[in-house]
Amino acid sequence: MAVTGPDNSALVGYVLSLGDDSLVAAQRLAEWIAASPQLEEDVAVGNIALDLLGQARSLLTYAGSLEDPPRTEDDLAYFRDERDFRSVHLVERANGDFGVTMARLLFLSSYHYELYARLQRSADETLAAIAAKAVKEVDYHRDHATMWVLRLGDGTELSHARMQAAVDAEWPYVEELFGNEHLDPALVESGVAVDPAELRGPWREYVAGVLAEATLTLPDVPPAVTGGRRGVHDEQMGYLLAEMQHLARSHPGATW
Amino acid sequence: MSDLQAGGGHGAVPVTGVPARGSAEESRRDWPLWEVFVRAKRGLNHVHVGSLHAPDAAMALRNARDLYTRRQEGVSLWVVPAASITASSPDEKDSFFDPAGDKIYRHPTFYDIPEGVEHL
Amino acid sequence: MYGNDFTAPDEGSREPAEDRLAEFERLLETEGRVEPRDVMPDGYRKTLIRQIAQHAHSEIIGMQPEGNWISRAPSLRRKAILMAKVQDEAGHGLYLYAAAETLGADRGELLDMLHSGRQKYSSIFNYPTLTWADMGAIGWLVDGAAIVNQVPLCRCSYGPYARAMVRVCKEESFHQRQGFEILHTLSHGTEAQKAMAQDAVDRWWWPSLMMFGPTDDASPNSAQSMAWGIKRFSNDELRQRFVDMTVPQAEVLGLTLPDPDLRWNEERGSYDFGEIDFTELFEVIKGNGPCNKQRLAHRVRAHEDGAWVREAADAYAAKQARRTSEVA
Numbered sequence: 255m256a257v258t259g260p261d262n263s264a265l266v267g268y269v270l271s272l273g274d275d276s277l278v279a280a281q282r283l284a285e286w287i288a289a290s291p292q293l294e295e296d297v298a299v300g301n302i303a304l305d306l307l308g309q310a311r312s313l314l315t316y317a318g319s320l321e322d323p324p325r326t327e328d329d330l331a332y333f334r335d336e337r338d339f340r341s342v343h344l345v346e347r348a349n350g351d352f353g354v355t356m357a358r359l360l361f362l363s364s365y366h367y368e369l370y371a372r373l374q375r376s377a378d379e380t381l382a383a384i385a386a387k388a389v390k391e392v393d394y395h396r397d398h399a400t401m402w403v404l405r406l407g408d409g410t411e412l413s414h415a416r417m418q419a420a421v422d423a424e425w426p427y428v429e430e431l432f433g434n435e436h437l438d439p440a441l442v443e444s445g446v447a448v449d450p451a452e453l454r455g456p457w458r459e460y461v462a463g464v465l466a467e468a469t470l471t472l473p474d475v476p477p478a479v480t481g482g483r484r485g486v487h488d489e490q491m492g493y494l495l496a497e498m499q500h501l502a503r504s505h506p507g508a509t510w
Numbered sequence: 511m512s513d514l515q516a517g518g519g520h521g522a523v524p525v526t527g528v529p530a531r532g533s534a535e536e537s538r539r540d541w542p543l544w545e546v547f548v549r550a551k552r553g554l555n556h557v558h559v560g561s562l563h564a565p566d567a568a569m570a571l572r573n574a575r576d577l578y579t580r581r582q583e584g585v586s587l588w589v590v591p592a593a594s595i596t597a598s599s600p601d602e603k604d605s606f607f608d609p610a611g612d613k614i615y616r617h618p619t620f621y622d623i624p625e626g627v628e629h630l
Numbered sequence: 631m632y633g634n635d636f637t638a639p640d641e642g643s644r645e646p647a648e649d650r651l652a653e654f655e656r657l658l659e660t661e662g663r664v665e666p667r668d669v670m671p672d673g674y675r676k677t678l679i680r681q682i683a684q685h686a687h688s689e690i691i692g693m694q695p696e697g698n699w700i701s702r703a704p705s706l707r708r709k710a711i712l713m714a715k716v717q718d719e720a721g722h723g724l725y726l727y728a729a730a731e732t733l734g735a736d737r738g739e740l741l742d743m744l745h746s747g748r749q750k751y752s753s754i755f756n757y758p759t760l761t762w763a764d765m766g767a768i769g770w771l772v773d774g775a776a777i778v779n780q781v782p783l784c785r786c787s788y789g790p791y792a793r794a795m796v797r798v799c800k801e802e803s804f805h806q807r808q809g810f811e812i813l814h815t816l817s818h819g820t821e822a823q824k825a826m827a828q829d830a831v832d833r834w835w836w837p838s839l840m841m842f843g844p845t846d847d848a849s850p851n852s853a854q855s856m857a858w859g860i861k862r863f864s865n866d867e868l869r870q871r872f873v874d875m876t877v878p879q880a881e882v883l884g885l886t887l888p889d890p891d892l893r894w895n896e897e898r899g900s901y902d903f904g905e906i907d908f909t910e911l912f913e914v915i916k917g918n919g920p921c922n923k924q925r926l927a928h929r930v931r932a933h934e935d936g937a938w939v940r941e942a943a944d945a946y947a948a949k950q951a952r953r954t955s956e957v958a
Contacts, residue, residue: 277706284700284709287716288693289928291936292541293724294562294573296693300717301576304710311706328705352939401569402939408949409942416938501762502704508820510704510762510812523684523750524915525851530676530683532739532748540738541940543731560794561728563737565943566950577721581801600653600668 262320264438267340268447269320269381270330271436271483272369273313274341277331278491279362280306281498282349291352298398302359305391312384332502336492337485340436343478344427346491353413353420356402361424363395364460365431368453377445400464407468414469421465422473429477432457436483543592544570546577548584556588564589645672658859663789666732674858678788679733680749681860683740686726687751690744691925693719695759696768704762711808712765718801725794732790745930753911754841756919763816763823763830769809771831771838771876777802778872779842787859810879817884824884831880832888839903840911842869873901 283303290296311327318325344362349355370392373385406417432454434442441447465472480486502510541563547556559578564570570589578584598606614620623630650669657664664670693716700716703709727737743749754772759765780802783795816827843849843865855861863871873892880887891904913919 281701284713287700287713288690288697288720289932289935291932291939292563293690293720293727294564294577295936296720297580297717297724298573298576300713300720301580304713304717307706307710307713311710314706331706332704352936398572401572405565405569405943405946406939409945410938412938413942413945497701501702505704505820505822508704508823510708510815510819523688523752525677525680528680528684528750529743529748530679531735532743539736540741541944543728560725560797561731562724565940566947569943577724580717580721597667600665 264441265446266317266320268437268441269313269317271340273310273317274339275345276306276313277310278341279345280310281494282345285349286355302395302398309388316380332499336487336495339485339487340483342430342482343480343488344424344430346494347488348490351416353406353417354423356399356406357420357424359395360399360403360461360464361428363392363399364457365453366392367396368456369448372448403464404468407470418470421470422475425473426475426478430480430482433483541565544589545592545595546574547588548578549586550583551585561592658787663792664787665789675733677855677860678791679730679735682726682730682791684749684751686723686730687744687749688755689719689723689726691751691755691929694925694928695755696765698759699762699765715805715808722798725797729790729794745933747926752841753914753919754837755925756914756921757837758920761826761830763826766809766812766816766827767830767834769805770813771834773802773805773809774876775838775841775872777806778868782862785862813883828885831885835888839869839906840908844908870900873903877901
């Protein structure tokens with residue numbers, strides 16, 4: 255069952271929040287291609303970024319199709335302004351070292367895994383199908399991030415310190431993933447959307463297990479004040495979009 | 511000007527005055543080398559497809575997945591430390607493989623069967 | 631590749647006795663394949679290591695000019711294609727380093743040679759990618775030229791190199807097509823897009839022709855490589871093949887190639903083209919190209935910034951091995 259009717263905006267907003275997270279994460283991750291610590295890793299991060307970009311395309315295409323008049327994936331990716339993006343701060347901030355990227359990927363993919371595992375049973379058939387495909391992909395992302403967090407956490411003295419610093423730095427941005435203020439409760443009640451708040455428990459169990467095995471300490475820091483789901487982003491988001499959008503916007507109406 | 515060879519795939523590169531090897535002491539060993547075997551589909555053997563570097567078996571398996579099955583080339587993977595493979599030597603080729611050459615009675619085509627005999 | 635099926639590095643520098651090379655000569659005569667542990671002349675081994683390593687370096691450095699546009703690709707579809715292509719190039723570099731390692735070289739050592747500038751990579755990657763149309767021109771012209779070079783290498787006398795090239799060529803065929811498609815879309819798009827496409831072709835045409843190296847009379851080492859079955863066609867033969875292939879495609883694109891002397895020669899059954907000014911190529915090779923320093927510095931920075939990560943993985947593996955043996 256799709257939520258149809260005069261006003262699709264709640265569903266569109268929900269789908270956009272999922273799509274924007276993946277799109278922005280892919281954009282940041284792709285910066286590592288040709289810059290990662292090892293050639294094999296260039297290929298690995300490329301695969302993960304491609305998966306995320308594929309998810310973003312499906313989700314934005316779906317969100318756009320629900321609008322009247324409809325918009326394409328590219329309309330949504332290239333011609334929305336910063337305030338209209340719904341992505342979280344975790345994925346949009348500028349890259350740090352490889353440890354920071356792996357901490358983010360661990361946090362994001364663990365959230366994605368819990369999310370898509372549930373969303374594949376969504377009452378919305380399109381979302382269910384997108385989630386069923388995505389859950390296999392993010393399972394692998396989570397595995398890859400886990401591998402690296404273990405190796406960096408329990409590697410050398412230097413890598414341990416850097417990995418702990420990365421986890422500490424990213425931890426405040428985790429809570430925003432589980433916020434549900436932007437979500438119309440009716441979408442959850444009708445079985446279309448997954449309430450992000452219910453993912454917090456299983457997420458924490460998995461991540462805490464990985465950090466413990468990696469000899470890392472679970473940070474005890476308060477969440478950052480964020481507002482990505484309301485379009486209130488980090489300052490670096492503007493630069494990310496400027497770079498991503500400038501060519502498409504320089505040639506409005508052009509086909510590529 | 512030194513000679514250039516386009517043979518190197520992506521275009522002309524100098525060949526004269528370019529060393530093939532560094533000195534042994536400056537060579538920093540990369541991660542260990544692993545050999546990769548892929549089963550293309552169920553019912554087929556794993557076949558050697560190439561190699562890669564990885565710090566350990568778990569990462570080797572994942573790197574193999576990312577590098578050698580990007581285009582759905584496989585349904586199952588093996589990785590083996592390159593150092594664990596024992597290979598026959600080309601010097602032993604004659605004694606290893608030539609003696610099998612005259613045992614043609616091991617092949618069904620060696621035998622004459624009267625015409626009209628089926629299922630044999 | 632092949633476990634202990636390659637010669638130890640210290641064996642590599644000794645020239646085998648004349649009588650031990652008979653099998654090698656026989657293999658070359660019968661178009662057989664030389665495999666890693668076969669006896670081979672020292673020059674053959676060194677030529678191959680150098681060529682395969684520099685081919686691998688070219689793939690790795692070649693990720694940069696296109697990687698430059700991943701973040702700015704003008705549609706999500708194009709972004710995905712470009713990402714997959716740049717990723718393939720990393721893969722091709724890996725296949726090739728592995729082939730070089732079967733000859734006794736170590737990848738760490740070869741990367742050091744690249745980073746210190748003692749080994750080179752293709753000069754084509756020292757040109758900047760200034761507009762989106764450059765993604766089209768690189769795919770169509772640069773990858774097109776690379777394919778012309780690489781297809782004969784699939785029959786190279788050295789087995790591991792030939793096999794790596796089969797894999798590379800199979801994957802590479804999409805690269806040229808996507809480049810052509812980019813240019814075709816641009817040349818049938820807005821005026822600004824068409825101008826962008828023409829500008830890119832104007833800039834990449836001559837450097838692409840130079841990818842085939844100097845003319846045959848100025849390439850003294852070619853003969854030996856041909857005799858060894860490493861090189862199958864001369865620089866000029868390959869260049870001509872590329873020109874003949876490309877000119878009709880340019881017509882379909884509706885773009886002109888920047889050479890007033892380019893015309894069909896009925897007698898030769900090929901296109902004549904203008905004289906190539908190699909002065910620029912030699913300047914770029916000497917290090918004076920627009921991006922030489924930038925490309926190498928980027929590569930070295932990635933390698934050095936990643937050292938702590940590679941070392942951590944080694945340390946973790948050693949700890950795990952210790953833990954396993956303690957349990958056992």
